[in-house]
Amino acid sequence: MNAPLIQVRGLVQKIGGQEILRGLDLDVVRGETLVLLGKSGGGKSVFLRHLIGLMKPVAGSIVFDGLEVTRLRERELEPVRLRIGMLFQDGALFDSMNVFDNVAFPLRERGERSPAKIRDKVAESLSMVNMSGHEKKMPVNLSGGMRKRVALARAIISPPDVILYDEPTAGLDPIVSDSINRLIRRLQSSLNVTSIVVTHDMVSCYHIADRVALLNEGRIYFSGTTGELRACTDPVVRDFVDGRSGESVY
Ligand SMILES: Nc1ncnc2c1ncn2[C@@H]1O[C@H](COP(=O)(O)OP(=O)(O)OP(=O)(O)O)[C@@H](O)[C@H]1O
Ligand SMILES: [Mg+2]
Numbered sequence: 001m002n003a004p005l006i007q008v009r010g011l012v013q014k015i016g017g018q019e020i021l022r023g024l025d026l027d028v029v030r031g032e033t034l035v036l037l038g039k040s041g042g043g044k045s046v047f048l049r050h051l052i053g054l055m056k057p058v059a060g061s062i063v064f065d066g067l068e069v070t071r072l073r074e075r076e077l078e079p080v081r082l083r084i085g086m087l088f089q090d091g092a093l094f095d096s097m098n099v100f101d102n103v104a105f106p107l108r109e110r111g112e113r114s115p116a117k118i119r120d121k122v123a124e125s126l127s128m129v130n131m132s133g134h135e136k137k138m139p140v141n142l143s144g145g146m147r148k149r150v151a152l153a154r155a156i157i158s159p160p161d162v163i164l165y166d167e168p169t170a171g172l173d174p175i176v177s178d179s180i181n182r183l184i185r186r187l188q189s190s191l192n193v194t195s196i197v198v199t200h201d202m203v204s205c206y207h208i209a210d211r212v213a214l215l216n217e218g219r220i221y222f223s224g225t226t227g228e229l230r231a232c233t234d235p236v237v238r239d240f241v242d243g244r245s246g247e248s249v250y
Pocket of ligand 2: 044045046089166
């Protein structure tokens with residue numbers, strides 16, 4: 001089996017006296033799409049932020065392709081962030097830039113200077129998320145779903161080795177959600193992109209996942225294929241997957 005591209009061990013994070021991550025262990029293999037499930041407020045977004053060094057853990061380690069990410073300084077994190085792209089849950093567009101400039105941003109960051117190349121790439125990326133023709137709009141004038149798709153176009157314009165997607169289909173209609181699921185799979189099959197996808201959308205999960213992990217009480221409670229997830233009889237897993245409330249927020 002491949003050595004994991006990302007290896008997380010014993011990750012602990014506390015915020016305001018509350019232990020959000022309590023010794024999280026997770027391996028992500030090169031080229032796979034791992035879907036991360038877990039209840040709202042459970043620490044999924046917090047976890048993703050650690051992978052690109054936006055948060056430092058209280059304890060534990062994250063090795064990405066041989067690099068201990070938790071010990072890198074801001075300047076040393078730059079090459080990591082070129083290799084790991086993130087689609088933030090809220091889109092996180094630059095409000096002062098129009099759609100075109102938002103999507104072009106990573107290309108320009110990577111030193112691309114040719115206006116023709118930038119124009120072609122932006123057009124291609126926007127068309128992949130069904131957002132062609134909106135280049136001149138400012139983020140404030142887009143719907144929530146449109147903002148999300150623009151953020152996705154920005155995340156994939158210069159495909160990194162790893163893409164972290166935080167709720168890529170939340171708030172989108174079923175047709176757009178389906179096209180985004182296909183896009184995630186296409187990036188994997190054509191470019192061998194490794195992905196971690198946080199979602200509450202079980203339809204999406206079954207579409208895209210090679211493997212599924214369930215974050216529960218600060219640790220990975222379950223990890224397995226979608227087949228193993230379907231067959232799993234553990235009550236915590238079943239409550240989550242079948243959408244029963246149990247003691248969770250749902
Ligand atoms: N910057 C922050 N300051 C204070 N508390 C935070 C911060 N970021 C996250 N938290 C807390 O950490 C916990 C986990 O939040 P997180 O956003 O990771 O949840 P989540 O699993 O992504 O939930 P959702 O599915 O609703 O997006 C929550 O209790 C949240 O209030
Ligand atoms: Mg979140």
